[in-house]
Amino acid sequence: MKFTTKQAEITQLSTDCLVVGVHEGKRLSAVAETLDGAAGGFIHAILKDGDIKGKPGDTLLLRQVPGLACQRLLLVGCGNDHEIEPNVYGKILTAAGAAMNAAGIKRAVNTLATLPVKGRDLAWKVTELVRNAEHQAYRFNRFKKDPQECALHEQAVYCADKSDVTAAKDAVAVGQAIGAGQSLARDLGNLPGNICTPSYLADEAKRIEKHYDAVKVKVLDKKDITELKMGSFLSVARGSHEEPRLITLQYNGGNKGDQPQVLVGKGVTFDSGGISLKPGPAMDEMKYDMCGAASVLGTIVAIAEMKLPINVVGVIPATENLPGGSATKPGDVVVSMSGQSIEILNTDAEGRLILCDALTYAARFKPARIIDIATLTGACVIALGKHASGLLGNDEALVDDLLEAGKLSGDRAWNLPLWTEYDEQLKSNFADIPNISGGRDAGTITAACFLSRFTKDYHWAHLDIAGTAWLDGAEKGATGRPVPLLVQYLRSRC
Ligand code: BES
Ligand code: MN
Ligand code: ZN
DSSP, X not given: OEEEEEOSOGGGOOOSOEEEEEETTTEEOHHHHHHHHHTTTHXXXXXXXXXXXXXXXXXXXXXXXXXXXXXXXXXEEOOSOSSBOHHHXXXXXXXXXXXXXXXXXXXXXXXXXXSOBTTOOHHHHHHXXXXXXXXXXXXOXXXXXXXOOOSOOEEEEEOSSGGGHHHHHHHHXXXXXXXXXXXXXXXXXXXXTTTSOHHHHHHHHHHHHHHOTTEEEEEEOHHHHHHTTOHHHHHHHTTOSXXXXXXXXXXXXXXXXXXXXXXXXXXXXXXXXXXSOOOSTTGGGGGGGGHHHHHHHHXXXXXXXXXXXXXXXXXXXXXXXXXXXXXXXXXEEEEOTTSOEEEESOTTOOHHHHHHHHHHHGXXXXXXXXXXXXXXXXXXXXXXXXXXXXXXXXXXXXXXHHHHHHHHHTOOEEEOOOOHHHHTTOOOSSSSEESSOSSSTTHHHHHHHHHHTTOTTSOEEEEEOTTTSEEOGGGOEEOOTXXXXXXXXXXXXX
């Protein structure tokens, strides 16, 4: 979508559609009040008659409003509060976009960033407006003969004041950068396992490298991974004909020598469970098991677009998890790069097996902090559903910063405990550590406890995105989360 900013006499604006807020209790937003003045009380009369109640998400599309130059006026309900809650603001934006798309509107001037939002400044509102619009305009058309495009393809963000324009322009660029990163993450998540293979992810990283001078990519193949003694990572790839890849992206936006933030993303391009085969229903969804990797790639794109002054390293272990004659079997013992031996009691707990070696590998980048992102456990979907990512870590300050970034971006996470009582559930009679604990209790936490055995030397946190990375039902598909959270976190580091 194309975005511009607009500062002009609002009643004189000629556009396909002008988008303005109205509140419950027949109250108009400041912009709507100005328009109503020129329209001789037309909008007030509509509210009085009850054609729109003003609840968040209500919309009413009007044509040829007297006294106004715009062709259409879209009234959008903004609720009762004088200061709108940030999450309600998102709902309002989405409702406005949906109404415009349903009406086939191509161009609009959007005044919703002039609404007061609790604790948020203009830049935040504009960035969120743009990111939300990009998210709504996203379509996955790659395999469709008749691609469906979103009607709306140009929006001007209206600024009430001339002095707002510069900040709004910058905020538009930020929203577009995050939107682009999130769309890339969605594309990769939506691509099927027969196309989005480990080498496809590596090629994608190389495409990113070509595009941005500040990004350097290194791809290691099976031979290199073997030389690194990543016995745990390799054990997952054994059942597959597709070879694994270890992908590293270095984004150098900061000073040389500044310790990087390291992001490690689970890149299982299809998770059948391996010999511990998953049940058939919804197994197709396991093509999304590389959404951690996708969020790392998306985040790197977003921060490279924004030219963020920071150093960031992305590490992606990429593999399939399939059964086969040489696949790893339950009971097999492997030795990880860290030297710790692992008894693989369930080959479906493969994410942690690839992440542990990637986390050990990451030491060479001397991370300031390290965050792994993974569709790691079904238990996380049970615990938190689709609203919050699971967040666990060994460093309180890091966990707090990630929680805050989640709140600010609307891409929320929720902290779960990493107590030693949980860690004690990980006991093996045959190796240093088993890859699963005895029972199903606290599956998200025991998975993180496993990872914590490999991150003792770091300020480390883990995001379990099994629930948040995709939606099912009518909206089935990748969400691009937690790109907004990660970008917000990295911006807060600058
Ligand atoms: N990729 C899955 C986790 C998952 C499940 C993500 C459902 C999204 C939706 C992971 O590799 C897995 O299979 N985990 C097992 C762990 C168990 C064997 C301890 C799980 O959650 O069932
Ligand atoms: Mn699995
Ligand atoms: Zn998995």
